Every structure is written in C-alpha cells, then in structure tokens.
Amino acid sequence: MQILAQLIASGIAVGMIYGVIAFGYQLTFATSKTLNFGQGEALMLGSLVGLTVVTFTGYWIMLPIVLAFGLLQGAVVERLGVRQAIRTKSEAGWIMATIALGIIFKNLAENIWGRDALKFPSPLPEAPLSFMGVNVLPMEVVIVFGALGMMLLVELFNRRSIYGKAVVATANDRDAAGLMGINTSLVITFSYSLSSMTAAFAGVLVAPVTLTGASMGGALGLKAFAVAIIGGLSSGMGVVVGGLILGITETLTGYYLSTGYKDVPGLVLLLLVLSFKPSGLFGSATIKKV
Amino acid sequence: MFRNVIAAAAVSVLLAGTALAQPIKVGLSGPFTGGSASMGVSMRDGVKLAVGEINKAGGIMGRQIQLIERDDEAKNELGVQIAQELINKEQVVATLGYINTGVALASQRFYQEAEIPVLNNVATGTAISSQFKSPNYIFRTSANDAIQSAMIAAEAVKRQGFKTPAILADSTNYGQLGRQDLTSALAGMGLKPVAEEKFNIGDTDMTAQLLRAKQAGADVILTYAIGPELAQIANGMAKLGWKVPMIGSWTLSMATFIDNAGANGEGAMMPQTFIQTGNTPKRKAFIEAYQAAYKVDRIPSPVSAAQGYDSVYLLKAAIEQAKSTDGGKIRAALENLQTKVDGVVTVYDKPFSATDHEAISGNIPVFGVVKGGRVVVAHPDDIAGDKAVRVKPKS
Numbered sequence: 001m002q003i004l005a006q007l008i009a010s011g012i013a014v015g016m017i018y019g020v021i022a023f024g025y026q027l028t029f030a031t032s033k034t035l036n037f038g039q040g041e042a043l044m045l046g047s048l049v050g051l052t053v054v055t056f057t058g059y060w061i062m063l064p065i066v067l068a069f070g071l072l073q074g075a076v077v078e079r080l081g082v083r084q085a086i087r088t089k090s091e092a093g094w095i096m097a098t099i100a101l102g103i104i105f106k107n108l109a110e111n112i113w114g115r116d117a118l119k120f121p122s123p124l125p126e127a128p129l130s131f132m133g134v135n136v137l138p139m140e141v142v143i144v145f146g147a148l149g150m151m152l153l154v155e156l157f158n159r160r161s162i163y164g165k166a167v168v169a170t171a172n173d174r175d176a177a178g179l180m181g182i183n184t185s186l187v188i189t190f191s192y193s194l195s196s197m198t199a200a201f202a203g204v205l206v207a208p209v210t211l212t213g214a215s216m217g218g219a220l221g222l223k224a225f226a227v228a229i230i231g232g233l234s235s236g237m238g239v240v241v242g243g244l245i246l247g248i249t250e251t252l253t254g255y256y257l258s259t260g261y262k263d264v265p266g267l268v269l270l271l272l273v274l275s276f277k278p279s280g281l282f283g284s285a286t287i288k289k290v
Numbered sequence: 291m292f293r294n295v296i297a298a299a300a301v302s303v304l305l306a307g308t309a310l311a312q313p314i315k316v317g318l319s320g321p322f323t324g325g326s327a328s329m330g331v332s333m334r335d336g337v338k339l340a341v342g343e344i345n346k347a348g349g350i351m352g353r354q355i356q357l358i359e360r361d362d363e364a365k366n367e368l369g370v371q372i373a374q375e376l377i378n379k380e381q382v383v384a385t386l387g388y389i390n391t392g393v394a395l396a397s398q399r400f401y402q403e404a405e406i407p408v409l410n411n412v413a414t415g416t417a418i419s420s421q422f423k424s425p426n427y428i429f430r431t432s433a434n435d436a437i438q439s440a441m442i443a444a445e446a447v448k449r450q451g452f453k454t455p456a457i458l459a460d461s462t463n464y465g466q467l468g469r470q471d472l473t474s475a476l477a478g479m480g481l482k483p484v485a486e487e488k489f490n491i492g493d494t495d496m497t498a499q500l501l502r503a504k505q506a507g508a509d510v511i512l513t514y515a516i517g518p519e520l521a522q523i524a525n526g527m528a529k530l531g532w533k534v535p536m537i538g539s540w541t542l543s544m545a546t547f548i549d550n551a552g553a554n555g556e557g558a559m560m561p562q563t564f565i566q567t568g569n570t571p572k573r574k575a576f577i578e579a580y581q582a583a584y585k586v587d588r589i590p591s592p593v594s595a596a597q598g599y600d601s602v603y604l605l606k607a608a609i610e611q612a613k614s615t616d617g618g619k620i621r622a623a624l625e626n627l628q629t630k631v632d633g634v635v636t637v638y639d640k641p642f643s644a645t646d647h648e649a650i651s652g653n654i655p656v657f658g659v660v661k662g663g664r665v666v667v668a669h670p671d672d673i674a675g676d677k678a679v680r681v682k683p684k685s
Binding site for chain 1: 323324487488490501518521522549552
C-alpha cells in the first residue's frame with residue numbers, strides 16, 4: 001500500500017511536469033489551430049536563462065525575468081515561424097517552421113551553455129518530506145501546486161479580463177472575432193507569448209528536479225505532446241488529467257510490470273485515444289469546414 | 291665569392307632539412323562538445339600535452355608531430371566522415387581517440403582497410419579490440435568493460451561482502467552490454483542479481499527502478515550508465531530515504547555525476563586507471579603540467595587525460611622502433627615493443643602482442659571513490675609502496 005502511494009506520488013510529480021508543458025500546446029492551438037513544436041525548447045531556454053539569472057538575483061526575483069523572456073521568445077516564434085503560414089493558410093508550413101526554430105534554439109543553447117546536463121540550484125531544501133511513509137521532495141510539491149496555480153491564473157485571465165475574452169473569441173471563431181474589431185493576429189501572437197511563458201515557467205519549476213541542459217527539451221516536449229493528444233488539445237483541464245494519467249501509468253508500469261516497458265502503456269493509450277476519440281479524452285469534437 | 295658559396299650551401303642544407311622534417315600527421319577524433327565532452331576534452335588535452343613535450347624535445351626522429359583534431363560529437367556518422375577525411379585527405383600515419391564505443395566500431399573499419407593504426411584511448415566496449423582478425427590495426431589503452439565489470443563484481447561481492455546486488459543500467463548499447471558483462475561476472479561467483487532495471491537517457495524519475503531494487507532486498511546498486519542519469523539514481527535514493535552503496539563502471543567519475551548528485555553521490559565507487567593523486571613523481575609532474583597548461587584544478591576526466599597522454603608516447607615508441615611511418619610497420623612495432631614506455635597509468639612493458647591488443651590488464655585499475663566532490667583512491671593500500679605502479683603481467 002505504501003509502495004503504491006509512493007509510486008502514485010512520484011507519478012503525479014512527473015505527470016504535472018508533462019501537463020504543464022502540454023498546457024502550452026493547448027494555448028496556441030485554441031487560438032490559431034497551430035502548435036509550437038519547439039515547446040520543449042521554450043522550456044529548455046526558460047530554464048537555462050533562469051540558471052544564468054539566478055546567480056545574480058536569487059530564485060524568486062529570477063521568476064519574473066524568466067516570464068518576461070518567455071513572453072518575448074513566444075512572440076519571436078510566432079512572428080518568424082507561424083504568421084506567414086497562417087496568412088497563406090498553409091497546412092504544414094508552421095509545423096516545419098516551429099520544428100526548425102526549435103532546432104535553432106537548441107543549437108544556440110548548446111553554444112552558450114554547452115551540452116552537459118547542469119545542476120539547477122533548488123530554492124527549497126533537498127531533504128525529502130515524509131507523509132505517512134510516502135517521501136516527496138519539497139520541490140515536487142512546488143511543481144504540482146505551481147503548475148496548477150499558473151494554469152488557473154491563465155484560465156482566469158482568459159475568462160474574466162477583456163483581453164482574455166478577445167483570446168476566447170478568437171479561439172471560438174477567428175473570422176467572426178476579426179469582424180467584431182478584434183485584432184486576431186495580435187491575439188495569436190499573444191497566445192504564443194503566453195504559451196512560451198508557461199513553458200519558461202515550467203522550465204525553472206522542474207529544473208531543480210530534472211537537471212537542465214540544452215537537450216532537456218527534446219524528451220519532455222515529446223512526452224507533453226502525447227499528453228496533449230491524450231487529454232485533448234482544446235481543453236486545459238484535459239492536459240492536466242492527461243499528464244497525470246501518463247505520469248502515473250509510467251511509474252506503475254515500471255514497478256509492477258518491468259522498467260524496460262515503462263513507456264509502452266502510455267503509448268498504447270495514445271493509440272487507443274487516437275482511434276476511439278481523436279479529439280482527446282476531454283476534447284470537444286470539431287467539425288472542420290472545407 | 292667565398293661568402294656566397296657558404297650562403298648557398300647553408301640555404302641548401304636548410305632546404306634539405308625542411309624536406310626531411312615534414313611533420314608527422316596524427317589524427318585525433320573524439321567528442322569535444324556534447325554529453326561526453328568532459329571525457330573527450332580531457333583526452334584531447336592529455337594528448338596535446340604529450341605532443342607539446344615531444345615536439346619541444348625535438349619530435350620523433352627529428353620530425354614534429356602535427357595533430358589533426360576533429361570533433362566527432364559522439365555521433366557514429368560523423369566519426370565515419372572524420373575517419374575518411376583523416377585517412378584520404380590528411381593522410382595521417384595513425385589516429386588516437388574515440389570516447390564512444392559506437393563511434394569507434396563504426397569508424398575503425400576504414401583504418402583497418404587503409405592499414406593505419408588506431409590507438410583507442412578511452413572507449414571501453416569489449417568488442418573494439420577484437421573487431422578484426424590479425425593483422426589487426428586497432429589497439430587500446432583503456433580498461434575494457436569485461437575488465438571493469440569483473441572488478442565491480444569482485445569489489446561488491448568479495449571485498450565488501452554484499453550478497454544481494456541489483457543492477458541499474460541505461461537502455462543504450464553501453465548500458466546493456468555492460469549489464470550483460472556484469473551478470474556474467476556475478477554468475478561466475480554464483481550470484482544472480484536480485485533486480486535488473488533499465489531506464490532511458492533523459493529519464494528524470496527513478497522511483498520505479500529504485501523501489502523494485504529496494505523491495506527485492508538489494509544491499510548494493512551496481513550501475514552501467516552515464517553521468518546525468520547516474521545522478522538521478524543517487525538523488526532518487528535520497529528522495530526515497532533509502533541508502534545503499536553505489537558501485538559502477540568508470541562513468542561514476544564523470545563531472546556530470548559528481549556535480550549533479552552533490553552530497554547524494556558521495557561514496558560512489560568505480561574502477562579507475564588513473565586517479566588525480568600525485569603518488570609517483572611521473573604522475574605528479576603530469577598533473578601539474580595539465581593544471582598549468584589548462585588552468586584547472588580538477589581535471590574534468592583524469593582517466594581520459596592520462597590514457598590520452600600515454601597513447602602518444604606508445605605511438606612515439608612504435609614509430610621510433612619501426613624507423614618509419616608506414617602503417618604496417620608501426621603496427622608490427624606496437625605488437626613487439628622493445629622499449630619500456632614509462633607512462634602515467636603504468637609502465638608499458640611489451641603492452642601488446644599479435645593477439646593481444648589491450649594495454650590495460652585487470653590488475654591495473656584501482657577503485658576510486660567520490661569524496662568531497664572529487665575522485666580519490668578508495669583503498670589507499672591498493673597503491674601503497676611498490677603497488678603504486680601496477681604493471682601488466684607478462685604473457
């Protein structure tokens with residue numbers, strides 16, 4: 001029982017890491033039906049920029065700087081990679097462009113920070129906390145609540161503020177929103193900024209646990225993509241649940257089946273979701289008008 | 291008039307001199323960027339240190355050594371390209387290097403075909419030196435995985451008396467071949483690991499692997515993986531509040547393990563051919579020269595630096611004995627070296643033969659232990675007195 005609880009606790013921590021990255025996919029998909037395939041790299045850049053800044057400012061002052069960097073980085077991705085594709089209604093242009101930008105960011109990071117895995121100083125003690133025999137790191141608790149808090153804030157912003165309503169309007173019907181006087185291309189840029197900001201935040205949040213480095217984005221970005229598919233790209237709630245499902249299945253399979261097959265059930269689930277509910281567990285089916 | 295003649299004679303002598311003193315081109319291939327860069331850069335710097343000393347003392351047979359350095363980024367396909375460039379375009383007389391077993395296996399085929407010797411100075415895959423039949427052009431100056439896994443098993447079971455080892459290895463070739471070597475070494479002692487767990491490069495959570503080992507009653511963890519994931523194992527154990535010793539392959543000496551595991555990595559043990567302690571004058575001089583040349587206190591990977599350094603002197607001895615830079619003659623000289631080469635790892639007394647291309651034998655490495663963020667000698671009596679320099683037994 002205690003082991004099961006420990007596995008689930010670790011699974012939740014891992015799953016929230018996936019979920020918070022996947023949340024970034026969901027943000028841009030809602031407004032523009034495009035994704036930033038460099039989401040993992042946005043996370044990596046955020047955490048490496050954080051690592052450089054943290055030595056001068058300490059952890060808590062570093063956070064707003066990293067958030068600002070994320071906003072800027074997302075805008076750059078949208079302007080360089082996605083805007084052209086949306087304007088020309090290209091079906092695949094943005095896929096190649098965001099992948100290419102991701103590779104460029106990775107190479108850039110390799111040249112600036114090297115390719116070794118680096119230790120990110122933890123703002124909290126590294127000794128584990130024990131709840132009824134289940135050990136968790138203080139930082140894992142921060143990841144779970146930090147990620148939930150950030151997603152909640154973004155959702156609140158979208159639902160309550162006038163700017164957020166413009167985002168939701170664009171998400172619902174871009175053409176209609178445009179006719180109502182909403183600058184939809186600005187909204188799309190903004191959604192990319194918001195998406196990279198969440199990724200950058202996720203980067204500094206998870207780095208004390210995962211280590212950081214130019215290659216950290218690849219594996220995490222891919223896992224998060226699977227989560228976004230499982231949970232549904234149109235639902236913020238879905239990616240959280242999708243992340244938890246994937247994280248917990250991984251640790252449970254690793255323990256009860258074999259650590260060699262740890263990744264398999266998650267991928268099987270992905271295939272099942274794709275065949276029976278392609279819009280994701282929590283996604284609403286969309287009808288594509290042609 | 292007379293003066294002119296002397297001047298002309300002097301010029302012609304000089305010209306003849308330069309014609310004779312064409313530099314000897316030696317290739318160098320290793321990852322200088324990427325996850326294994328700390329090993330590649332240390333190896334390169336060790337090689338450059340030796341080349342600098344030799345060139346300063348007049349070179350080999352009056353000819354300077356010219357290193358052609360290439361970064362293979364630990365990628366097999368790049369290693370192959372570099373091998374072809376070094377052989378065909380640069381026409382090197384020999385190549386030193388290789389950190390990664392995969393790159394070595396993919397690349398050295400071209401040297402074998404071109405009959406140019408390779409001194410493999412870091413990669414440990416057991417197959418490297420036996421990929422080709424005699425005449426084999428591939429030599430090695432590092433401790434291979436068969437030696438290391440036998441040492442790890444002996445240290446854990448015989449010396450420290452652990453009875454229920456668990457193996458944690460990554461899913462790469464390095465990890466899985468090492469895991470096989472480890473299980474067969476344990477089987478030789480009548481033991482079966484209580485758990486054999488696997489993880490991927492980039493995995494950040496080791497809870498499942500560690501809990502399985504813990505539930506199986508493991509009293510020691512034997513590892514075959516590289517720095518960052520090894521650090522996750524050490525950190526994961528601290529998180530679960532479960533602490534058993536870690537004993538594993540030499541990669542536990544990587545800076546990425548020591549730095550990222552911090553206090554959790556203290557006490558990890560691994561076989562080392564060279565540890566940064568100046569316990570002989572030769573080693574002391576080498577460490578000081580390295581520190582002065584590259585302005586570091588801790589050599590990033592002392593083993594790679596030392597093996598790289600020694601590989602240059604072995605090549606020098608072979609070329610001098612062959613009195614030629616012909617590949618076949620260098621190979622023959624390496625297989626039957628008449629001079630003893632006094633290196634920093636060991637004294638190489640007939641290190642190779644026609645059938646044995648491994649300079650390092652099982653008695654040479656000693657165990658290192660992580661202490662205070664550095665690798666130090668685990669059992670000081672291993673290198674006490676006349677055991678300071680451990681030499682390969684005569685075959």
